[in-house]
Amino acid sequence: MPQNTQQKYSLIEHLLFPPTRLNASKLKNQLNGKVVLITGASYGIGENLSRLLAHTNAHLILVGRTTEKLIEVQKSIQNEGGSAEIFPVDLRNDDEIQSLIRHLNALPRLDVFVNNAGKSIRRPLVESLDRYHDFSRTMAINYEAPVKLMLALLPQLQKSQGHVINISAINVLMAPAPYWAAYQASKTAFDQWFRSATPEIEHLKINTSIIYLPLVKTRMIAPTSSYDKMPAMTPEHVAKIIGKCIVNKKRIHKPWWSFFGELGSVLFRRTWARMARNRIKSSR
Numbered sequence: 001m002p003q004n005t006q007q008k009y010s011l012i013e014h015l016l017f018p019p020t021r022l023n024a025s026k027l028k029n030q031l032n033g034k035v036v037l038i039t040g041a042s043y044g045i046g047e048n049l050s051r052l053l054a055h056t057n058a059h060l061i062l063v064g065r066t067t068e069k070l071i072e073v074q075k076s077i078q079n080e081g082g083s084a085e086i087f088p089v090d091l092r093n094d095d096e097i098q099s100l101i102r103h104l105n106a107l108p109r110l111d112v113f114v115n116n117a118g119k120s121i122r123r124p125l126v127e128s129l130d131r132y133h134d135f136s137r138t139m140a141i142n143y144e145a146p147v148k149l150m151l152a153l154l155p156q157l158q159k160s161q162g163h164v165i166n167i168s169a170i171n172v173l174m175a176p177a178p179y180w181a182a183y184q185a186s187k188t189a190f191d192q193w194f195r196s197a198t199p200e201i202e203h204l205k206i207n208t209s210i211i212y213l214p215l216v217k218t219r220m221i222a223p224t225s226s227y228d229k230m231p232a233m234t235p236e237h238v239a240k241i242i243g244k245c246i247v248n249k250k251r252i253h254k255p256w257w258s259f260f261g262e263l264g265s266v267l268f269r270r271t272w273a274r275m276a277r278n279r280i281k282s283s284r
């Protein structure tokens with residue numbers, strides 16, 4: 001199990017992202033004999049979570065599009081003594097997601113669903129005039145796919161009194177930023193869906209958690225050069241947070257400082273909107 005997920009942090013990152021103490025034996029006990037579905041297990045946060053859970057006795061179902069990468073993750077889990085199967089699928093494709101659902105519903109049990117697969121796009125509107133697909137594709141993966149999976153898996157999760165963990169972004173709690181309309185709208189849509197459905201899901205005795213993440217150093221943020229020098233978590237650290245959430249079933253996890261951002265988004269809404277307009281003007 002990775003020992004120190006913070007070795008790569010700067011001083012400011014240490015302050016923003018304090019260490020997460022994960023009790024490995026509690027995680028192991030919690031997942032003993034359980035089945036865990038992780039979407040987006042081929043890269044980034046999902047890959048790191050899968051590698052972390054290799055040290056438990058859970059059976060992992062790894063979902064993503066990139067078969068070679070899923071095989072690589074599966075092999076490394078098996079080398080560590082863990083158990084995993086892969087299911088390569090494009091979650092935006094209805095036929096493919098239905099075949100995944102049939103497979104999952106035929107399993108004897110399903111205990112934990114980590115809704116992690118996602119796609120971000122940063123693009124100015126003026127460069128998107130002939131790119132409606134940017135908006136429909138982000139909705140398909142970030143909103144429609146998890147809704148379809150949730151609806152299909154509720155009976156299984158109810159039977160096992162399971163746990164759903166939604167990997168969200170702190171952006172959805174704060175004032176939106178220009179250029180991010182496609183990502184922001186799709187992540188916010190599922191966040192709203194999930195929060196609205198939570199009392200009904202919990203009534204079925206299924207635990208729910210939402211993890212609101214700040215920037216994380218994965219390939220998702222690599223194309224945005226302005227993020228290069230911004231504080232960001234490591235995906236190993238995020239995996240530990242998810243692991244801890246599996247143990248303590250915390251309903252909402254967000255960085256300690258997100259409260260100030262949320263408050264600022266309300267109090268300084270107009271200032272933020274003016275700054276956004278000025279930014280667009282100066283970039284022309």
Ligand SMILES: NC(=O)c1ccc[n+]([C@@H]2O[C@H](COP(=O)([O-])OP(=O)(O)OC[C@H]3O[C@@H](n4cnc5c(N)ncnc54)[C@H](OP(=O)(O)O)[C@@H]3O)[C@@H](O)[C@H]2O)c1
Nearest residue numbers: 040042043044045064065066091117118169215216218220
């Ligand atoms: N990185 C950040 O700064 C950040 C911040 C806040 C929240 N998040 C959230 O964290 C989650 C994981 O992101 P990440 O940073 O780990 O990004 P990542 O490294 O790009 O990983 C995304 C994962 O989602 C899978 N995926 C994407 N489209 C898919 C599709 N159509 N069908 C099936 N699988 C698909 C990818 O696999 P394939 O490419 O193999 O399909 C990959 O395994 C996302 O929900 C994201 O919104 C990330």
